[in-house]
Amino acid sequence: MSTRNLLVVLSESEKQDFLPLPLWERLCGLAPDLTWMTPQEVEERGWESVFSSIKPKILVTGWRTPPLPDDGIFARESGLEYLCHLPGSVRKLIPEVWIANGLVVSNWGNSISHVVAECGLMLITSGLRRAGYWNNAMHHSDAWKGPDLDTCSLFGRRVGIHGLGAIARSLVRLLEPFGLEISVYSPSVPQEVLDEYRVKRCDSLEELFSKNNVIVELAPLTPKNTGIVTEELLRMIPDDGLFVNIGRGAVVDEDALARVCAEGRLHAALDVYTIEPLPADSPLRQLDNVTLLPHLGGPTVDQRQTAGAYGLDNIERYLRGEEPESVVTLSTYARAT
C-alpha cells in the first residue's frame, strides 16, 4: 500500500463533517502513509509542488479543494490515478482534460438522495400549509391567523414528479404513508420501475402539470431540459397548486415562475435557482407565497458522513482493483452543473 500514495485535501471542518474520527481511522487503516493537507496549504504551495513532493496516486477532495491545473501535460504526467471527490459536482474542481487523460473520478452519487428527498417532503408540506408565510409574519409583526386561511394538507393531493431518478424514488418512498396518487413524467424510465414504485406514467409534461396539485421538479439539467418548464406549463397547474423545485433551477423559466406566483394562483417552494446565489434583486425574494431555501437540499451537516463513508467504500473498491461506483465519465461531466 505504501506505493499507492494517498493525499487528502480537505479543510478542517470538511474533514470533521465528511470523515469524523471512526471514518478517518478507517481511511488511515487503508492507507497508513496518507498525507492530509488543507486547501490553504495547497494554495500556498501550488499543485505542481504538492504533486512533485507527494506523488499522489489517489486524491480525496471536498468543496474547498483548489481546482486542478487545466493543463494536459500536467494531467498526463501527474501520476494521479483516482480522484475520490466526497461531494457531488466536480466541474469547478477538475478540468475535463484530466478525465480525458484517463483519471478515474467518482463523487457521492446517490448516497445522499434520501436527504434531498426529505427536503422535498418538507417543502411540499410546508408550502401547502403556508408555513413560510406564517413563520415570517409571526416573527415580523403580531400576526395571528384570521378567518380567511388558505392552508392545505398533503392528504388527498395529486402529486406529479418530473423525473424518476434516485431522489424522486426516495421521495416516493417517503410519501407512501400519505396514500397519494403519484404521477411521473420520465420517458426514459422503463415501465417496470414505475410499477415497482406504484406511480402512474404521464405521457407529456402538459398532462403532468395540468392533472396534479403539487408538481415536484427533479429533471436533470441537460441542454434539452434547460427552460423546459415554461410559463405555459406553469399556468396549467390547477389553481392553488404548488410548484416545488429541488432539482436544478435552470430547468425552469424562473422569470415566468415569479410572474405566475405574483398573481397569487400558484405557490412555490424552491431550493435551487438559475443563478446561485439567488441575486439580491430577484423578484422571488419579494413573494410571500414562495418559500425560499439557499440550496440546502444536499446533505445536511450531520449526513455528510454518509457521503464520506460512501467515498471510503469507493477507495476500498479501487484498492481491490475494482471500479468505484458513481464514476464521472466524459459524458456525465459534460452534462453536469
Added chain:
Amino acid sequence: MSTRNLLVVLSESEKQDFLPLPLWERLCGLAPDLTWMTPQEVEERGWESVFSSIKPKILVTGWRTPPLPDDGIFARESGLEYLCHLPGSVRKLIPEVWIANGLVVSNWGNSISHVVAECGLMLITSGLRRAGYWNNAMHHSDAWKGPDLDTCSLFGRRVGIHGLGAIARSLVRLLEPFGLEISVYSPSVPQEVLDEYRVKRCDSLEELFSKNNVIVELAPLTPKNTGIVTEELLRMIPDDGLFVNIGRGAVVDEDALARVCAEGRLHAALDVYTIEPLPADSPLRQLDNVTLLPHLGGPTVDQRQTAGAYGLDNIERYLRGEEPESVVTLSTYARAT
C-alpha cells in the same frame, strides 16, 4: 324524520368548507326539513327566539356559532337532544349546564388527527433543516448560505414523543419510511399498543428528554400536565436538539422554553402557545431558531370536509338510535381547552 327538527348554524364559508355540496346534499337527505341559519342571523334574533320558532332537536355548529345561553332552565326546556359540533373544542360554545342536563354533544374527535400529524412531520423536518430561518432571511435580505451551516436531517435522529394518542399514532405512521428509533412517554398506554407501533417506552420524561434529539409534545392538557415540561427537562435535550409542540401550549413552561432557545443550544418549532393568539411581545417572536405557526395544526381548509363527513356519520348514528362517536362527557369537558 320531519319531527326531528335539525338546525344548522354555520357561516357561509364554514358551510362550504365543512359541508361542500355533496355532503350538504347528504345532510338534506337525512333531514329534508332542516333549517340553515348564519351565526349573524342567530345573533340578531337571539337563541330564545330561534329555539321557540324552530324547536331544534339536533343542532349542527361551527367555530362561529354564537354561544348557547348559560341558563339551566333554558337548557332543560329547550328540547335540544343532540349537538353535533363539526370542529373540536366546545367550551366557548356550550356552557357546562347543557351537558349536565343531558344534551348529547359530539365533536370531530380523531377524524383529523392525520392532518395534525402531518403538521408535526413538517415542523420536525423544517426545524431540523432551519428552513424557517432561511426562508425569512432570504425574503428580508440578500441572504445565501455560508460555510457554517448547521442543517440537520431527520434520518438518523432519535425521536421522542410525549403522549401516544391518535395524533402521535398517526405521526409514527408518517415517520415509518425514515426508519427511526422512536420512544414514547405515555404511562397510561398499554404495552401492546407500543408494540403495535414499534415504539420504545420511556419510563420518565427525564429519560425521554435526555435520550432523544427531537422531542414532540403531544400530551393532553390536564391539570397534572400543565407546565410539566420544565426548564430542567428542556435543558436535558442534547445540544442542537429540536422541541416541537403540536399539542397544547400550556403543557410547557413557555418562558423557560424561550430562555433556553435564546441560548442557541435548542431549536423549537411551535404551533401552540400558553396564550393564543401569541402575544405581540412574546420573546418567541424574536428568536430566529424558533419556527412559529398560528395554531394551524388542525384541519387545513381542504380537510375540513373530512370533519364534516365525520359529523354526518354521527348524525346518522344518532338518527338510527345509536350513540355518536367522540361524545363530550362532563369529565372530558372539564379537561378540554
